[in-house]
Amino acid sequence: MTSKESQRYIDDLIIYQAFEKKCRELIAEILDEFKIKYHTITSRVKDVKSLESKIKDKKQEYIEKGIEKEIEITDLLGIRIITEYEDVVDEIADILKQEFSVDADNCIDKRRKKEDEFGYLSLHLVLELNQARGNLPEYRRFKKLKFEVQIRSLLQHAWAVVSHDLKYKNDKSMPDNIHRKLNRQASILEEVDDNFKSIRKMTKDYKENVEEEVREEKLNELINAISLTTYLNESTIVKKTLLEMMKIINPNASVVYPANLIHNSIEKLNMLEIFNLQQLDELIKREGSKIPNLFNNWLDIVGKKEMYSSLDGLTMDTFIFYLVILEIIKSDEITEDIVDNFFEGLVPLESKGKKQIVENLKALKQIYTQ
Numbered sequence: 331m332t333s334k335e336s337q338r339y340i341d342d343l344i345i346y347q348a349f350e351k352k353c354r355e356l357i358a359e360i361l362d363e364f365k366i367k368y369h370t371i372t373s374r375v376k377d378v379k380s381l382e383s384k385i386k387d388k389k390q391e392y393i394e395k396g397i398e399k400e401i402e403i404t405d406l407l408g409i410r411i412i413t414e415y416e417d418v419v420d421e422i423a424d425i426l427k428q429e430f431s432v433d434a435d436n437c438i439d440k441r442r443k444k445e446d447e448f449g450y451l452s453l454h455l456v457l458e459l460n461q462a463r464g465n466l467p468e469y470r471r472f473k474k475l476k477f478e479v480q481i482r483s484l485l486q487h488a489w490a491v492v493s494h495d496l497k498y499k500n501d502k503s504m505p506d507n508i509h510r511k512l513n514r515q516a517s518i519l520e521e522v523d524d525n526f527k528s529i530r531k532m533t534k535d536y537k538e539n540v541e542e543e544v545r546e547e548k549l550n551e552l553i554n555a556i557s558l559t560t561y562l563n564e565s566t567i568v569k570k571t572l573l574e575m576m577k578i579i580n581p582n583a584s585v586v587y588p589a590n591l592i593h594n595s596i597e598k599l600n601m602l603e604i605f606n607l608q609q610l611d612e613l614i615k616r617e618g619s620k621i622p623n624l625f626n627n628w629l630d631i632v633g634k635k636e637m638y639s640s641l642d643g644l645t646m647d648t649f650i651f652y653l654v655i656l657e658i659i660k661s662d663e664i665t666e667d668i669v670d671n672f673f674e675g676l677v678p679l680e681s682k683g684k685k686q687i688v689e690n691l692k693a694l695k696q697i698y699t700q
Contacts, residue, residue, distance in 0.1 A: 339381055339385075339403055339406060340378055340381065342406060342475075343375060343376075343378070343381075343406065345471065345472070345475065346375045346406045346407045346475065346477075347375050348471075348472075349407060349472045349475055349477075350373050350374075350375050350407055351373075352468075352469070352472070353373065353407060353409060353472075353477060354371055354372075354373040354409055357371060357409060357411070357426070357479070358371050360425060360426070360429050361411075361422065361425065364425050366418065366421060366422060366425065367413075367414065367418070368411055368412065368413050368414070368418070368422070369412040369413060369414050369484055370410075370411075370412045371409065371410070371411050371412075372409070372410045372412075373407065373408065373409045373410070374407075374408050375406060375407055375408075376403075376405065376406050376407075376408070381403065381406070384403060385401055385403065388401045388403070389401065402436075404433065404436045404456045404476045404477075404478055405456075405477070405478035406475075406476075406477070407475070407477035407478070408477065408478050408479075408480065409477060409478070409479045409480070410479075410480045410481075410482075411479065411480070411481045411482075412482060412483070412484055412487050413481065413482070413483050413484070414483070414484055414526075415483060415523075415526060415527050415530055416483040416485075416486070416523040416524070416526075416527055417527050418483075419453055419481045419482065419483060420453075422481050423453055423455060423481055426455060426457060426479060427455070429460070429463075430457035430458060430459060430460055430463075431457065431458050431459065431460045431461070432455065432456070432457055433456040433457065433458065433476060436456040436476075437454060437455050437456055438453075438454040439453050439454075440452050440453070440454065452480050452481065452482040452486060452490065453480070453481045453482070454478055454479070454480050455478070455479045455481070456476055456477070456478050456479075457476070457477060457478075457479060458473075458474060458475060458476045458477070459472060459473055459475070483523055485519045485520075485522055485523045485526075486519070486523070488519065489515075489516055489519050493512065533556065536556060537556055537560055540556065540557050540560040540561070540607075541560055541564055543607075544560065544561050544564040544565065544607070545564065547611075549561075549606065549607035549608040549610075549611050550606065550607070550608065551606060551607050552605060552606050552607075553596055553599060553600070553604065553605060553606060553607060553610065554596065555592050555593060555596065557607060558589075558592060558595065558596060558599075558607075558610075559588070559589055559592055559646070561607050561610065561611075562589060562646040562647075562649070562650075563588075563646070565611075565614070567614055567615065567618050568614065568618075568646065568649050569586055571618050571619070571621050571622060571649060572586050572644050572646070572648065572649055573586070574622040575621065575622050575625045575644060575648070575649075575652075576641075576643060576644055578622060578625060578626045578629070578635075579629070579635065579638040579639055579641060580638070580639050580640070580641060580642070582642070583641055583642050583643050583644070584642070584643060585642050585643025585644075586643060586644065586645075586646065587643050587644065587645040587646070588645065588646060589645055589646040589647040589650075590645055590647065591645075591647045592647060594647070595647045595650040595651070598650065598651075598654045598672055599650065599654070601671055601672065602654065602657050613653065613657075614653065617653065617656055617657075618653070620656060621649065621652045621653060621656065624652055624655065624656055624694070624698075625652050627694055627697050628652070628655065628690070628694055631690050631693050631694060632690055654672060655691070655694070658672055658691060659691055659694050659695040659698055664688055664691045664692050664695060665688065666684045666685070666688055668688075668691075669684045669687045669688055669691070670684070673687060
């Protein structure tokens with residue numbers, strides 16, 4: 331039989347079901363606006379069975395603690411935000427505290443543990459629409475509705491899922507030997523979370539260092555995904571050349587997209603025995619100005635200019651591709667082996683296709699040796 335307390339909240343479930351999607355999308359929009367990267371945002375409205383079970387547990391808790399007040403359920407609507415890194419949890423929490431009204435009495439930081447404790451880690455915020463947003467027509471009917479937001483990292487979420495599956499609640503819910511083993515796994519996950527955070531900072535610092543070196547033309551770095559991407563993004567020659575190439579295919583094209591085949595570009599540059607940014611920079615300064623004309627001739631030879639005309643921009647690695655072609659046509663002889671090496675992963679290389687590419691490269695070479 332449904333209790334009086336349960337019925338009061340059951341009556342609210344309908345409006346919470348209407349609020350669920352709107353609230354989840356609102357939080358996603360806010361985080362996107364602040365350029366916060368998150369893994370997933372999910373939501374759920376508590377079902378009647380879970381609600382009645384929680385009210386029963388709360389009643390027992392209030393009796394045991396001698397609490398005399400009306401039972402309050404603050405998680406009829408639950409939002410869960412999973413982040414890739416542990417330190418983003420606090421960034422998200424700070425933003426949500428600015429954008430919503432906070433029920434501080436019901437917020438719980440379950441990450442705060444003693445030095446020798448490990449286990450479930452998650453930040454729980456209880457929020458409601460602030461006055462300004464709650465007065466907007468699209469949100470007015472959701473004013474005063476409290477909801478819970480759980481924020482945790484991917485690894486914290488992994489622990490929560492596994493420990494829930496094992497029905498692990500606390501020290502008393504498992505035999506000592508199993509409890510100790512679970513604790514060890516929790517400590518490993520915490521350490522991995524910290525290491526990921528450290529690696530991300532190292533990566534960011536390295537990228538900033540490469541950016542500074544490119545600006546100062548101190549190009550001692552070996553070519554890798556970070557250094558090459560950073561070099562391409564910072565190089566005025568590359569950007570200028572790409573803009574010239576765009577005008578060939580579409581006078582209105584103006585977008586320089588990030589590289590999406592960066593590892594392939596590194597492989598091709600290494601085949602040309604270009605292993606560091608200094609070598610690449612010297613090659614670009616020597617040959618870069620020839621690329622727009624080469625690009626134009628190549629499109630004429632392969633008959634693809636019309637196909638490219640609908641593009642609004644080009645990627646950074648397009649520049650590398652044509653820089654490599656420029657070097658290929660300097661070869662004494664253009665063979666199918668060269669095509670195998672330099673076009674692998676970029677185009678289908680069946681026998682007929684290889685022969686055609688060889689012929690196209692030879693035609694291009696002829697233009698540049700006249």
